[in-house]
Amino acid sequence: MSEAIVGTATITDPTGLHARPAVRLARLAKKFACSVEVSASETGDWIDAKSTNALMKMKARAGSDLFIRAVGADARAAVDELVRLIANDFKAEAK
């Protein structure tokens, strides 16, 4: 098994990981072929980042960190883009 790529970002949205951020995060994760998981702590309870439902149930609050890990061909790009999305307060980047 190839090694996991990891990353961390802090949620700044005052309401935390509510519907809009969760949907945006899952939609972005789904663009990648690799597996992407997130967790509220470095050690535990990894959930599928492509599952909006699972993201919502994390109840992640404003100011809390999200840990990300991805395994697969495009794992590096996936982690980078997810970190950027979270750091950018879940706003899609203007391109």
Next chain:
Amino acid sequence: MSPAFQGISASGGLSSGHAIHWRTAAPVGDYEAGDRVEEARRLDVALGRAAQQLSLLVAGVTGETGDIINFQLEILSDPTLLAKIHAMLQLGTSAIEAWTSALDAEIQDYRSSGDDYLSARSEDLADLQGRVARSLHGIDDSDARKSVASSIVIADVLPPSAFFELDLRSVKGIAVAGGSPSSHAAILARARGIPMIVGCGEDLLFLHDGERVFLDADLGVLATNLTAQQTAEFEDRVQKHELATHIAQMEMTNAASTSRGDHVRIYANLDDPRSLSHTDVRSFDGVGLVRTEFMFDRGAWPDEDAQYQSYKQVVEWAAGRPVTIRALDFGGDKPIKGITVEGEKNPFLGLRGIRLLRRHSDLLRIQLRALLRASALGDVRVMIPMVTVPSEVSEYRTEMLSQLRQLQESGVQCRLPQLGIMVEVPSAALIAGRFEVDFYSIGTNDLVQYTYAAARDDHRLTYLSEGDLTPVLELVRQVVAAASQKGLEVSVCGDLASNPRTVGNLLDAGIRSLSVSPATVAAVKQAVRRWPAEERRT
């Protein structure tokens, strides 16, 4: 009234019409399951159809409701959830059973999460559950969109997606068995002026389609089986109510004078300049409160220029009328990361408003510079929130003057605005005359909560502040007296000013300037015009 359902008012108004049930739940009835392959196919078709319906709905919807519909769309293709459902199909479970039970489990999870936001989302999941289940049963939702003309919609719950499927032009009212006044549907009903009550109880669902019902959404009551005389009386009230609303709308842009002829200035409370496009400036004598915290809701903090642009928008909208901008009011119920203190034992008695701002001189200075520049564009007034002692004002004024000098030295267009305070702490009301200010604005929401020592959001304590307003009105009188001695304006910008039922109390206390939320301006002006009542009980 005879058999009546007592609920909670979610959107005021009166109307009568025929009851019509709006079913969002899954249909009960026989479902003939096929083999595993067939059931997987049916599920795919049903999920696809639901996705198509929701995509159509979401196209016309923005904001939080749009977020919810997008959330429902995502659930339809949620990998973890679908894997669970497909595993059940593999075991020979029917599509309807697998879908329903998987969603039941999620709904239960959300409900018992102990998180208000997540609990509220359980209704959105139930809505989605019903949508897909109806499709699996071969029910076409577009057929279900029966005519609701002149009807009062009866529902178990009313999720946002259903709200948008109703033909709103013809709905006369809404009564919901469950729900809450803070649900999305309730917010939408208020915005569209549709009378709505919630929390009527499950018995409501036993009403027959077509039964004549009478909705008094001001009192939160839905009545049935009225006698001929009661019906006539109700219809008379409905007509008077419609007429009054109509007149209020017609007179909305007229100035408000009391029945004695005193002019009362009506200002607007504003948040986000984006809301300006649907607010008619002609209804207002100016802006009594611009909350500036909204600028920080979008991630990156706004710099001086971004703030200036926001203020400029409001000043231009006001077209020469005064614009009162409140300095940043974080803390209390408005936390902001990196600024407010985390884990404060009692945030309402802690660092908030000016108490917090004076400790963040960078934040204070950047805003002051933007305000000084915006003042060059029109009649801008600046007010300081949560002022308790005079030194807080003099400190702020000193910083304001120093920033003014710096801007002038760099040749930047700027002007010194009037400086006032929010009176929301009883101590400030009691010594109002000692503050060196140009105006006063009474924030009744906090003043009420500090006067009665009762949290606003604790429903067990509403009996304290909603019973008798005498103590808080006494403080209002003190401020009015101090202001009139100095010849200064004093306005009220809390909920007491926006509520037509308490406007008279403020006028009694000597207030002649009210700053109100724009949606209430028509009703507030009518309340002013009726004051003082011609036949007063003495």
